[in-house]
Amino acid sequence: MEISKLGEFGLIDRLTKNIKLTNKTTIKGVGDDSAILHYPDTEVLVTSDMLMEGIHFDLTYMDMYHLGYKAAMVNMSDIFAMNGTPRQLIVNIALSKRFTVEDLEEFYRGLQQACDKWNVDIVGGDTSASYTGLAISITCIGDARKEEIVCRNGAKETDLICVSGDLGAAYLGLQLLEREKTVYYQQVEDIQKRLRKAQADGNAQHIAALNDELSRMKDFQPDFAGKEYLLDRQLKPEARGDIIAQLRDANIHPTSMMDISDGLSSELLHICKQSGCGCRIYEKNIPIDYQAAVMAEEFNMNVITCALNGGEDYELLFTVPIGDHEKIEGMENIKQIGYITKEDLGAMLITRDGQEFALQAQGWNPLK
């Protein structure tokens, strides 16, 4: 159904009719000039991110459901990265005429599923038109008790540097999707070329066969067997609220924390800069998934470079006092990768063969 058929308010009604508010901090959601929230006992955390078609996502391989899911998750990730709990989401979306009501419903289904996972309420937003691509802006509101909040500036010398999950897989998933997209377009182009030749030759049988071949390309399904994890990491990232809960249960309070969206190097440099310290991390300790290692090999890439500079992992990077070493040691999904040093020692990576390299923020730069 065309969106113009419903109009702005009809569309908003349709998209928001199933929204239930479950948080006690949500007083009023969609439908007035603003949402009304209630945070008498905690600090309010607010983060907002923009996702632009062609820059942050490619609808050739990202469907609207996954786009909604990811857009919500990456914003919740920022709230978890403050050691907070996400509570509300505001969704702005601008789309061109090529999108249908059903596309938007799929997007909202993805949003809702991500929200349900962490008990977050959709409380508002703006649905608008765009001349060209799809633009999304999500604002996530959460809270934390004042003493619980973890910023980027609290890392201290001798603190242990930890990361959750594994790194580099989302980037390799993207490379894989890009490769298959290229393969697809090359095949289509090749058939079209042969078709033009057959047409020039007037070979009716060839023409029919090639037209058949071309129409079968619509069902093109790349073989991703054995690489599912990489795709999941790229298309359906998860905010690590489980790690936050795990740390809380173990009574561990990180001294600094952030989520890894632009690559480990870039994020570690942020923590070092804001905390006024240096760091040493060890290549051998950087957690890498088996599928990522295999894929990097296939692409003839260094998997550690993918982990350092790849981005979009949405894992947590944090520091804890050295006294927590043993507690952390026994925890699943958390890896100690190095430690905090004096500022003048720089931010260093120690390779497997003992060489030292200064970390550089080559992270994904959307403005380049």
Added chain:
Amino acid sequence: MEISKLGEFGLIDRLTKNIKLTNKTTIKGVGDDSAILHYPDTEVLVTSDMLMEGIHFDLTYMDMYHLGYKAAMVNMSDIFAMNGTPRQLIVNIALSKRFTVEDLEEFYRGLQQACDKWNVDIVGGDTSASYTGLAISITCIGDARKEEIVCRNGAKETDLICVSGDLGAAYLGLQLLEREKTVYYQQVEDIQKRLRKAQADGNAQHIAALNDELSRMKDFQPDFAGKEYLLDRQLKPEARGDIIAQLRDANIHPTSMMDISDGLSSELLHICKQSGCGCRIYEKNIPIDYQAAVMAEEFNMNVITCALNGGEDYELLFTVPIGDHEKIEGMENIKQIGYITKEDLGAMLITRDGQEFALQAQGWNPLK
């Protein structure tokens, strides 16, 4: 300067280095995974809006400074419309390569000036790339004591319907700008046509004269004398925090309120729908500025239609108990335009000659 020269973080540093935090509800602004706010005694209000190039603004006649100012003001307007006070702003912007660092600085100067006017802190945001146009998403956070908040659903039968300022001028300002833009392009096209003819004729003198004429078109300045107010209303709208203060000082508590962004008709229908009531408003009472009336005449438009359906006025529409009639009567910048009725009487406009028309939401629909 090209934005890619600074990179994302260099750019953010440059844009945010002069930001001062002045609100006691702001604990931490730009620079971490989220902003940290503190609202122990009041309800938190959050609103967010998207502005897309070519849909919501046209950079042919809107400069970056005014765009920043307007983007901030229209969001603050939503907080005032809840009878709240805006406190923080989060700014997401995505731009293509044609924009420079200086463009962005102008945008931020506009934002900052609007924020300074209402003592609002810029506490975060996302600066990113766009393939084509400029996309802006602003989130405004404010607060109000619970008992102060005014929603759209509280209008009661016999309540007086009031509006601040005057209506329709922003729409007429837009028409004026659009007309001058058309005139400009027609003149350029006309010169180019004559130039092509002169070139075909090989008339060197003509060619030189026409090239001169063409280059002078860069300094084209339409004559807006006597129409400044219309342009101001379109390019530099003001959020009516002054009206909120005025009502508070007079101890008037509106029963319902919203800001007029999509035209009076559309907004009145929202209030009627959400409050379960009808209304009668009087054409003769709708506040119209003199310049708007003259401009409408010139365009052969009905100025009341502009007021009802034009949009972008950012005035306040509100209802008050009939007992406040005398208090309101004496207040500057507020006009009583009608009253609330039973739902089954519909939402009616009474014209100067006593005819009744049902109000229709023909308001500006960005999705059509």
